[in-house]
Amino acid sequence: MTVQTTSIDTLVVGAGQAGVAMSEHLSKHGVPHLVLERSRIAERWRTGRWDSLVANGPAWHDRFPNLTFAEIGPDSFASKEQVADYFVEYARKIEAPIRTGVEVTKVVRNQGRPGFTVETSDGTLEVLRVVVATGAFQRPVIPAIAPADERLTQIHSADYRNPGQLPPGNVLVVGAGSSGVQIADELQRAGRQVYLSVGAHDRPPRGYRGRDFCWWLGVLGEWDAEIMRPGREHVTIAVSGAHGGHTVDFRRLAHQGVMLTGLTRSFEAGVVHFQDDLAENIARGDENYLSLLDAADAYAARNGLDLPEEPEARVIPPDPACLTNPLRDLDLAQANVTSIIWATGYAVDFRWLQVDAFGENGKPKHQRGVSQEPGVYFLGLPWLSRRGSSFIWGVWHDARHIADHIATQRKYLAYYDSPTI
CATH class of the missing domain: 3.50.50.60 (FAD/NAD(P)-binding domain)
Structure with a gap:
């Protein structure tokens, strides 16, 4: 990505399990999008965990619907490296437009024109929508x-x-x-x-x-x-x-x-x-x-x-x-x-997201991931829509709902752009 300003329809921030799932569903709807990841795909699985960690759920459960784990049986528990490799493979399989090594540093709503201006470590983006797919485990x-x-x-x-x-x-x-x-x-x-x-x-x-x-x-x-x-x-x-x-x-x-x-x-x-x-x-x-x-x-x-x-x-x-x-x-x-x-958990950190999407307690205000700030979405948070929302399979289903919402909004906007009107 060059230093000059680039325009994109939907920006997904984070390429962990939430960002990869979001990319799949956006692609199914034909939504032009870009996924930015400050490190590597599923980086926290590799370097934010202890060496011997394995998944807490069996491989038949802790996965996305369209790809199984290649090296282990369905009742086995994947190592952290196998989980990270799984998401790298999944991103390749769906041809997700992911750019790694790029950190999003600021998002502000535009005044007098649609969308948001997004500052990154590698230039500026103009986007219509932002999907925050950084999850809940951001700040120890x-x-x-x-x-x-x-x-x-x-x-x-x-x-x-x-x-x-x-x-x-x-x-x-x-x-x-x-x-x-x-x-x-x-x-x-x-x-x-x-x-x-x-x-x-x-x-x-x-x-x-x-x-x-x-x-x-x-x-x-x-x-x-x-x-x-x-x-x-x-x-x-x-x-x-x-x-x-x-x-x-x-x-x-x-x-x-x-x-x-x-x-x-x-x-x-x-x-x-x-x-x-x-x-x-x-x-x-x-x-x-x-x-x-x-x-x-x-x-x-x-x-x-x-x-x-x-x-x-x-x-x-x-x-x-x-x-x-x-x-x-x-x-x-x-x-x-x-x-x-x-071993006392994590807090979210949305200081870079400078929009009206939060309550007095600093938590995102949303309904099933659709923020109170139009055009902003959250994915991967606990209880986003259900108890399983922060788990691997749960985030995939929540991403589908958000992608459906984005696709519907695009259809409304496209109506007045039609040459038949």
């Missing part, structure tokens, strides 16, 4: 309680790669969603003493009665649920595809050697203080786990499914000592904790 968040202690190595889970990256010593992992749990498990298996701070979470079974939990959530209508229960938007899900896929069980992690604690409350003079809520958080996770088993059993009975019984799935291991006698304070130096990994 480390909470303000993090101690200012130079003796500690502190990193976000986005920057963790492997146990050898950390200095000798024990590790505190704060956050017990999919990332925190898997990192804690990997560090403990590598010989580290790990303290895992556990907050509120959902804990689905990896599989039940011969079916993966992704299948169960599908047939039970959970993935397509369009109404979010209050307070459930940011509840973490403890699930893992590591080691061939297994159910996350915090009690088993503790019996394995991981020291569980409650939610991290504060740091003071080298001592970390935990909330007295570990038992409550574990109990709520168990309740979530058992409720899915109940729903699966009811569905199987109601539909006459001949699936093998699995009574052992309801066996809860005995409570470990760290659960019955929880740790409330930990002297980091005395415990030889030299590293803290903050």
Whole structure:
């Protein structure tokens, strides 16, 4: 792209799973478009994850409809590199007009003429529409309680790669969603003493009665649920595809050697203080786990499914000592904790998008990805249209809806450009 101003109908910002999906559906409608990616296609899968990460869903589920994974079976869990390669291949397959190494730095609405002016690291664009396909995992968040202690190595889970990256010593992992749990498990298996701070979470079974939990959530209508229960938007899900896929069980992690604690409350003079809520958080996770088993059993009975019984799935291991006698304070130096990994999620960062598309809380205001700012669209956000919106298959379906909306708008505009009028 040259430094001079270039015009395009629709600009898609980001070439991860959302941007690639958006490009496919725009192409099907014949919408001229350009996808800009500041790094490489699906870059965050390659360099924003730890080395051993695999997808949390099986390959038959965590993909787009029109391409399967070439190197693994449908019930296997793709490595992060396989997932990134998948999107590169998908982009090639659909001939997506993607330009990498170009960062979008500013978007403003034009005055007195249609569309937007877009400033990039490689010139200026005039566009009629902008699809923000940067997802929800843009800025790693480390909470303000993090101690200012130079003796500690502190990193976000986005920057963790492997146990050898950390200095000798024990590790505190704060956050017990999919990332925190898997990192804690990997560090403990590598010989580290790990303290895992556990907050509120959902804990689905990896599989039940011969079916993966992704299948169960599908047939039970959970993935397509369009109404979010209050307070459930940011509840973490403890699930893992590591080691061939297994159910996350915090009690088993503790019996394995991981020291569980409650939610991290504060740091003071080298001592970390935990909330007295570990038992409550574990109990709520168990309740979530058992409720899915109940729903699966009811569905199987109601539909006459001949699936093998699995009574052992309801066996809860005995409570470990760290659960019955929880740790409330930990002297980091005395415990030889030299590293803290903050598996505490991400925030969005739309500072470059200088349009009237946000509410007072800074979150995008939209309906199924169609922004309150005409001509601006969002894709890849949690609960964009349904529970599965931020997952690989979910973003593909949301992209189709947005492309349909764009195509309809183009038809209205084309009506008055017709030479027959």
